[in-house]
Amino acid sequence: MLVKIFGSAVFGVEATTITVEVNIDKGIGYHLVGLPDNAIKESSYRISAALKNNGYKLPGKKITINMAPADLRKEGSAYDLTLAIGILTASNQIKSEKIGDYLIMGELSLDGSLQPIKGALPIAIKASEEGFKGFILPKQNAKEAAIVSNLEVFGVENILEVIHFFDKKTALERTIIDTRTEFYKNLDNPEFDFADVKGQESVKRSMEIAAAGGHNIILIGPPGSGKTMLSKRLPSILPPMTLQEALETTKIHSVVGKIKDAGLMGQRPFRAPHHTISDVALVGGGQYPQPGEISLSHNGVLFLDELPEFKRTVLEVMRQPLEDREITISRARFTVTYPSSFMLVASMNPSPSGYFNDPDAPITSSPAEMQRYLGKISGPLLDRIDIHIEVTPVPFEKLSEEHLAEPSKTIRERVTKAREIQSERFVDVENTHYNAQMTVKHIREFCKLNEESKTLLKTAMERLNLSARAYDRILKVSRTIADLDGVQEISTTHISEAIQYRSLDREGWLG
Incomplete structure (x- = not known):
C-alpha cells in the first residue's frame, strides 16, 4: 500500500515542504531514498524500538520510502515521527484518510516520547x-509554532497520542x-537597567546617541571601568521591536533551536561571542x-569584547554584513541568505596591559606598544564604527552614592522619539530607516550646515588632525x-558634541 505524508526541511530561514512516500510491498528490506543524511538513515532503529515499546511493530515486508523532492538534501532526526506514522498507515495499523491534512515532525526516543526539533516557526x-x-x-x-495563528498546532x-488521534x-x-x-507582555521588563550604573554620564550619553541613530560604537578603557556592564544595558534603551521584527528574529533563533517553549521573542537579542x-x-x-552570531543578533546588538584579540580574518568577514545588513552563504548546489541588521558594540583596552599611559597604573605600556595594539583593528572596519568613546574608572564617591541613576525606560522614550523622526525622514528612501544607514547622498541632503557650523x-578637523x-x-x-x-537644523552645539566621539581618528591620540 502507498501512503503520502508530509514533513518539512529548513534552508536558510525558509522552509520547504517534503512529501514522504511510503510503499509496503511483498518481500523483505528497508529502503530509504531521497538524499537523507546519516541521522535520517539511522531513524529505522529508533522507529522500530519506539513502535515495539508501544505495542506496534515494523511490518516484516519490503518498505520503500522516498523523500521528495529527491534531489534536495534532507538532514536531522526531526523526520522520525513523519516516517513512523507513514509506515503505520501504509501497513494498515492506522486507518485514517486525514493524514495528508497535517504536517508532522518530531524526533523519537526509544520509548516513543518526542524530542524537540529545530525550525518549528518557519515550518x-x-x-x-x-x-x-x-x-x-x-x-x-x-x-513557538502557535505564533502562526491561522494554523491548528498540536x-x-x-507517539501514542498521534496514533490514537488518527x-x-x-x-x-x-x-x-x-x-x-505575548509580545507586549515582555516589552518593558529589561534584565539589565541603566538605573544600576553609577557615574559614567558621558558614556551613557554616547550610548543614548548610538541607540537613537543605530550607530556602531566602540568603548576604549582600562579593565574594570564598566565597558561590558554598559554594553549589556544597551538593548534596554533601543526602541521596542515591532511585531514584524520580533517574527524575523524568532525565525532565525528557531532555525538553530534556541526558542524551545518560549514563543515569540519580545526582547532585542544581545550576542557576545568569545x-x-x-x-x-x-x-x-x-x-x-x-x-x-551576526544573524542571531539581527535586530539587536552584537558585542565584541576585547576587539583586538579577535582574529583578523574573523573581523574582516564582518565588513560586508555591516554594509549590506545581510549575509549570503554560497555552496556548489545552493545559496542561503540570512538577515544581519545589527548594532555593533565593541570594547577594547588601549594597550596589552589594559591601562592608559598612566604612571600610577600597576603595569604601563609605551605609546609604541599601544599604537601596535590598536593597529590590530583594520581601517575599513574602524570606518564602519561611528562613535569612539573613552571610558575611565568610576571614582569611589560615585560608586558609594545611594540614589539610582536615570532608568532605561526614560532614556528609551527619548530614543524612540528620535527614531520616529528618522522614520518620517526616510519614509521614501528604500533600505534606510535611521541615520547610521545614510549614504553620502543622504548626508548632503539631510545634514546641511550653516556657516558657523561649517x-x-x-577648525576642529585642522586642529585635531x-x-x-x-x-x-x-x-x-x-x-x-x-x-x-527635536530640532531640524544642526547647530554648533551638535557638531562640537559629535567631534568628541571620534577619539581614534585624532592623530597623536596616544601622545
Whole structure:
C-alpha cells in the first residue's frame, strides 16, 4: 500500500515542504531514498524500538520510502515521527484518510516520547501558506509554532497520542497563543537597567546617541571601568521591536533551536561571542549552513569584547554584513541568505596591559606598544564604527552614592522619539530607516550646515588632525544629536558634541 505524508526541511530561514512516500510491498528490506543524511538513515532503529515499546511493530515486508523532492538534501532526526506514522498507515495499523491534512515532525526516543526539533516557526509559516489544516510536533515546540495563528498546532509528548488521534480514540489539545498579548507582555521588563550604573554620564550619553541613530560604537578603557556592564544595558534603551521584527528574529533563533517553549521573542537579542570564535561561527555556514552570531543578533546588538584579540580574518568577514545588513552563504548546489541588521558594540583596552599611559597604573605600556595594539583593528572596519568613546574608572564617591541613576525606560522614550523622526525622514528612501544607514547622498541632503557650523567643523578637523573618514561620521552623529533635541537644523552645539566621539581618528591620540 502507498501512503503520502508530509514533513518539512529548513534552508536558510525558509522552509520547504517534503512529501514522504511510503510503499509496503511483498518481500523483505528497508529502503530509504531521497538524499537523507546519516541521522535520517539511522531513524529505522529508533522507529522500530519506539513502535515495539508501544505495542506496534515494523511490518516484516519490503518498505520503500522516498523523500521528495529527491534531489534536495534532507538532514536531522526531526523526520522520525513523519516516517513512523507513514509506515503505520501504509501497513494498515492506522486507518485514517486525514493524514495528508497535517504536517508532522518530531524526533523519537526509544520509548516513543518526542524530542524537540529545530525550525518549528518557519515550518509552521510554510504549512499555513500551503493550506495544511494542522501541524503536529513535540510539545516543547508548540508555543513557538502557535505564533502562526491561522494554523491548528498540536503539541504531543508521545507517539501514542498521534496514533490514537488518527484512530479517533482521543483528541489532541490545540495550542493557542495570543501573539500580540505575548509580545507586549515582555516589552518593558529589561534584565539589565541603566538605573544600576553609577557615574559614567558621558558614556551613557554616547550610548543614548548610538541607540537613537543605530550607530556602531566602540568603548576604549582600562579593565574594570564598566565597558561590558554598559554594553549589556544597551538593548534596554533601543526602541521596542515591532511585531514584524520580533517574527524575523524568532525565525532565525528557531532555525538553530534556541526558542524551545518560549514563543515569540519580545526582547532585542544581545550576542557576545568569545574572541576565540571562528569565521564560520560568526558569519554562519558549515556543511549544512546555519546562522552565525551576526544573524542571531539581527535586530539587536552584537558585542565584541576585547576587539583586538579577535582574529583578523574573523573581523574582516564582518565588513560586508555591516554594509549590506545581510549575509549570503554560497555552496556548489545552493545559496542561503540570512538577515544581519545589527548594532555593533565593541570594547577594547588601549594597550596589552589594559591601562592608559598612566604612571600610577600597576603595569604601563609605551605609546609604541599601544599604537601596535590598536593597529590590530583594520581601517575599513574602524570606518564602519561611528562613535569612539573613552571610558575611565568610576571614582569611589560615585560608586558609594545611594540614589539610582536615570532608568532605561526614560532614556528609551527619548530614543524612540528620535527614531520616529528618522522614520518620517526616510519614509521614501528604500533600505534606510535611521541615520547610521545614510549614504553620502543622504548626508548632503539631510545634514546641511550653516556657516558657523561649517567653520567649527573645519577648525576642529585642522586642529585635531581628524582624518577624512571622520567627516561623514561627525555629520551623521550630529544629525542624531539634533533629532534627540527635536530640532531640524544642526547647530554648533551638535557638531562640537559629535567631534568628541571620534577619539581614534585624532592623530597623536596616544601622545
